[in-house]
Amino acid sequence: MTADVPEGLYGPIQNINNANITEIKAVGAKYTMYVIDRPLQAPVGTIWDTLVASPHFTKLVAALNATESGGLRDMLAGTTVPASALTLFAPDDSAYQSLLGSSGAAQSAAAVEVLYCYHTLAQGRYPRSLNGRHFSQQLFPVPAGKVLTRDVYAGFYAQHFTGLQMPSLAVPPLSISKIAPGQLSVQDAHITQPDITATNGVIHRISALLHPPPTVLELALCGTAPPEPLAYAGTFAAFGELVALAGDVVNATLSAGDTPLTVFMPTDAAFDAAIAAGHLPHRPFGQSMTSSEAADLVLYHTAMTDKGPMLFRPTADSPFASDFTDTQPIASAHTVAGQALQLWVHLSQLNSTHVGAAGSDFDQEVFLNNARLYQCAVAEGTGHSCAVPPAGSVPPSNAYALNEGTLCALHAIDAVLLPPPRNATGVEQRIVSMNDTGIFAELLRSVGGLAAYAALSRSRADMPWLYESTELAAEVVAYHVAPAQVHFSRYLNESQRIVTAALNSSAPVLASAVCDTSDCAAGGGRTVTINGQLAIITDVTAADGVLHVLNGVLLVSAQPLKAINGRAWVLDVPLVVPAPTIMDLLRASDSGASMWAEWVSLDEELAAMLADPEKGSYTIFAPADSAMLAIPERRRPAIQHDRQLAQLLRFHLSPGWHMSHMLSNATEAERQQLAGERYCSGTTLQTQRTDCEMHTQVGEGGLLFMGTPGWPFSADVITRDLVASNGVLHIISSVLTYDGYRLPA
Incomplete structure (x- = not known):
């Protein structure tokens, strides 16, 4: 409740110690007279001097005398200078009689020190007190975020309030309230004598010892x-x-x-x-x-x-x-x-x-x-x-x-932290304990590595070629390890590039975590994939990291002819290292986009960017050779040597990793309705051509179409998710043109 004071009258409260300034008058040309509403109390000395001189604080003085030098007692005495003046809520002798019956000397000196630091306010803050002296009229609530506005001082006029939190020297805050006009309380203790002035602060006499925070137990x-x-x-x-x-x-x-x-x-x-x-x-x-x-x-x-x-x-x-x-x-x-x-x-x-x-x-x-x-x-x-x-x-x-x-x-x-079992604390031990006969456990034993991502779904008989080269096995293991940071599933977003240990940390994986249910915010309902491989078990905690179990092996390759990551069962020959770049993929004889690679090579700057993993990651939508051959032969040289070529090439390029499942972001309900000529909108991508976007649509069976805003979706994605160390390649069925492109004569 607030007193019946018009908001327009709220204004800065001016004080001198515990007195309110009621009027300011100029006296001559040099002096100012402040009219105050009560006489000022002359201090006895420091806070410690005042406590010692008073007959009401003998038990408090005895308790502080039992503490070590250099602590609160010396701060109160002024021999140790604190960051600001002090405000002490001092329990009188009656507080000990009613609560403890003793001075508290049975506690350790450190515990007593902290107890009375809990009775002391920390450094002052605007607008109450900048010097640390908090007189009674400066203990009022201030709305959060209010700065230099009249309603900052509304709390001063309140008949009563609760919930004012002010930090103590012991760090835990003190709760201050006004239970009636003029009656302040700290925690459960009433201030029975406010505003005892000292040279280095102010004392408020209280009726009870403040209860410190409980123990951890x-x-x-x-x-x-x-x-x-x-x-x-x-x-x-x-x-x-x-x-x-x-x-x-x-x-x-x-x-x-x-x-x-x-x-x-x-x-x-x-x-x-x-x-x-x-x-x-x-x-x-x-x-x-x-x-x-x-x-x-x-x-x-x-x-x-x-x-x-x-x-x-x-x-x-x-x-x-x-x-x-x-x-x-x-x-x-x-x-x-x-x-x-x-x-x-x-x-x-x-x-x-x-x-x-x-x-x-x-x-x-x-x-x-x-x-x-x-x-x-x-x-x-x-x-x-x-x-x-x-x-x-x-x-x-x-x-x-x-x-x-x-x-x-x-x-x-909001989740229980699950420790690893005592008999298998490390990542490698956890992998072996979960599937001792699996291929990944065998690879670990053969190369002595450890992994943060493990594939346990294949047996040795399915991929004997992995054992033909120790170097190859080591790189496959390293491609499942993210050494720079621990990645629990809740840290992952819909498209996240994660550096692996493979090829001197030059071969990343693409992680994706998609919320499936309403409890995703609490850690549940997530579908996690790594390079398209589903994580069938997530967040297996180990002493040296975290383990996610995948339903397929992640493969890393530099062989341009076989640069497909993610699905081991589509490969019929061993993959070798190191991983290729996007330009390697384009130039491969069986990529299906070698003619587009020739056009890209004409733009030296672009070709150099796609051949260097240090220059970022990209997704390229390359027209298939069949699409290039569909362009009349007499027109190809004109397009190839036209000044618009650089912009045309960049329109087929988008920054970042965009796997096909990220492009076809239709919901399951939308997918079930797709049939025949039906389709729904997919992702909008920013291209490397300034201020130009590329749109996607998804049709029945997950069929993807690419197009320009406002134009028909004329390009099908016919080969998808060819992954290189610096991005992704998708082969499309036609050349896309942007608004404003003019076909050269």
Whole structure:
């Protein structure tokens, strides 16, 4: 509720210490007089001097005297200079009598230090206080994103408010509210004597000791009643079951105060999905899992970092700022043979943007392995997955915990992280354990390689030629390995070029992940293909990467006559390395487009670009030799030597990888309706000719047609998906012309 004050009267609140300025008068030519509404209180000295001199804070002084030098006590005394002045919410002696009955000296010195840092506000921020002194009239909510506008100060006039979050020196925020006009509270403690002025800050006397955040173990057992912000994501009863089942080993880790922990807790919905997929046994876990299995699972969700917990740090200018770095490996608390199993971070930029004072930032999501972290943002955006925060608060993107004074954090995630089994942690071990007699396992044994993409559908008898050359076998294995980054299926988009280890990292694969169902955002319902090969099993986690099982072998080749990737069963001779370029494919005698290759060769710049993988990847739609022969022989020289040739050639070229399944993007329902002369629209491609597009249509049986906007679709795609190291070649049935092309005489 807001007091009955017209919005037009909201304006900057001017103070001198705890007094409001009611009038400003000029006194002569040099002086200004400020009229204030109350007398100013002369400070006794520093905050520490004031506490020591008061009869009301003897237990607080005794507790701080038990802490180490160089910490908060010295900051309060002014012997250690903080970044700004300080605001201390000081519990009086009655707070200890009613709550603890002691000064808290039984706690460790580090825990006491953190406890009272939690009673101290961090550095001041506009518009409340820039110097860190927060007098009572400066504790009011400010609408998110409001800068230098009158309604910034609307919260000052509110009769009561809740939800004002202000960061403490211990990092976890304090919740400040006004329960009645003139009556402020911090957490559950009333401010009984506000605005005790000191030379280096201000003290607010409070009636109770502030409850610090719970321990990690307490939060991990929150079950169906989680605190904010965990409550935004769901409930956590299943994770609590695992923690309880795991027993002492996990309890000791989650309670330890010597290492900052970051725990990633899957929601109950995430566990339901993992159980439905057969990845986990049914609940209750106490009847279906052992305590050691539960311990492995909980510890795999627990990260241990020396530099502190992994936190989101949103601001108005950068609402998605965090401690997470793309491709960053994080050591989990789950160890096998003394080695910690790794977790992998991936930052995914989204389409929506937030514009702040520092400019425009892309919204982003944070993934850990195959799970997305729930996060909040100061501004609305695609990555915003929390309830709208109260006015004036920074959304709580982190659930904080304190273990014996060590700051820790917990984050909700939308999928369960599945650790590799103890007897097969590495990618190679997992491949062999999944199919010990498969061809890929045999290849691994023969060349000593490892793979991130494995083909298990063929036997040795089907492709004996793979064993004729150790070099060939090694390159085939390397073509299934993406060494630069771990790629879980949720990281992939509809068309993504991924560098492999084959041919000195010059032979990429084309990955595609298409959402099939409404639960795709939660990690399910994806069809993943690599060079057209279907991934029949995805996201098999290993200690050194991730494994996707394909239904066919990926083959890499430099032999121009056999440069077809993806489907091993169409080949009748061994393929050799290295991989060809697009120009190699075009010039091959049996490519079916050798005449078009001759025209491309006339444009030296274009030919050089298509022959060099370092100059980017392209998709070329080359007219077949039969289409070229259909052009009257007397006209061919005129077209071939016309100044428009360069533009005509580039009109048949599109940047990027465009496999045929990406061109025929009709839905299944549309495909079923296609018959006879029926067709539906496909993909629109930008060509290398400036401001020119190429359109596709799909007909019955997946038949593809190419054409120019506004013209009949006169070219059929007669041979598709000839893959080179720098792109894709499709052979079409006629020469396409663009709007404005003039056939030479």
